[in-house]
Amino acid sequence: MKAKKAGSSGRSADLTMAERTEVEQIVEKVVSQVLDHHVPELRNELVRRVVEGLPQSRGVAAAGVSGDGGAANLLKAISAIQSGTTQREILRALLDNTVRYSGRGALFVVKAGAATGWQGRGFAQDGDDTIKDFALNVTTGVPEQAMRSRMPFSGATRDIDPEFLSKFGAPANDQLLVLPLLLKEKVAALVYADAGVEGGGKLDAAAVELLVLATSAWLEVASLRKQALKEEKEESGEVAGERTETVPAPPVHAAPAHSDPFAAHTPKHVAPVQEPVAAPPVEVEQPVAVAQAEPVVSAAAASAPAPATDAFANLSPEDADVHRKAHRFARLLVDEIKLYNQVKVSEGRKNKDLYDRLKEDIEKSRATYQKRYGSTAAGGADYFSQELVRSLAEDDTSIMGANFRRN
Secondary structure: OHHHHHHHHHHHHHHHHHHHHHHHHHHHHHHHHHHHHHHHHHHHHHHHHHHHHOOHHHOOEOOEOOOOOOHHHHHHHHHHHHOOOOHHHHHHHHHHHHOOOEOEEEEEEEEOOEEEEEEEEOOOOOOHHHHOOOEEOOOOHHHHHHHHHOOOEEEOHHHOOHHHHHHHOOOOOOOEEEEEEEEOOEEEEEEEEEOOOOOOOOEOHHHHHHHHHHHHHHHHHHHHHHHHHHHHHHHHHHHOOOOOOEOOOOOOOOOOOOOOOOOOOOOOOOOOOOOOOOOOOOOOOOOOOOOOOOOEOOHHHHHOOOOOOOOOOOOOHHHHHHHHHHHHHHHHHHHHHHHHOHHHHHHHHHHOOHHHHHHHHHHHHHHHHHHHHOOOOOOOOOHHHHHHHHHHOOOOHHHHOOOOOOO
């Protein structure tokens, strides 16, 4: 009888596991279908907002853009960039379309204060691969200006690394352009463009700048999409009746833990930093800014006392889990506001009326947050307002303006 009961229990456990797996697959399929359905709308909205955010003084007019066929072809170029699903595909599409508006283009990964060649286009005399691992001097000239100000800069051949010109040749018209590729408000790469070494080449600075801006925004959208999928998968585990204890999250006021978007590309000419290295340097491969999966710990470890730095150490495991998820969700909502309103954020910080400029977006996101976590154990913490002040206003409440309310 005992053996029979044991066998029955084993079959029951197998059935439960199968049911959980099936539920997870269904949830994942539904989430993917919903996201895929909204991606075309997201692309169109992204293009519209990026174009609106460009200052008219830079030469991008509403009627069209000069160069390879006008605004219609520029829109196709942006769509090609946004069709990429991995970092490699997106960056390759950027370079492929950059040379539609310039003679040559190259991308340099910024790491440890140095810029290292990744890929190039139009360097046919020696082959595009020669740009790989080239150490571009960013301590002077146009590259230094672009790095320091996080703004595009144009200049003459005297304004760039002489070694670069010696190896790859100077542009025939003596003009060049260097643009920062921003990710999470940091310069992750520099994009170089010129009209080419032969006469008669072109360099449409406004079009190239728009492509770089669209690439930066799309890389961040890809990051947010992956993070949203992760959130949904975490919740699907709860739907299936599973609970997974994770390593305690950082304190509430810690900076967001995003992985280095170019972590796999380590410059050969930079002295190694004393930090753990998971794998030898390779080409850019990793997805952009994807939060690392939280490792599973044993039941014994889960029941052990939480570290002193854990902001939720005094809470029960269930409540602590809700607080961490609420904090992550608030951070995601505020990151999305910043992504789609970069110009308004900059102007609002300068004029200290950030809330008035972003009121509609803030209140919509606040309602979304409250609907999801307002009646939970984390409802009283109001992580959304905390993230608004920390991330949007850079820890200065006065920047939000007199009309800002926390709840």
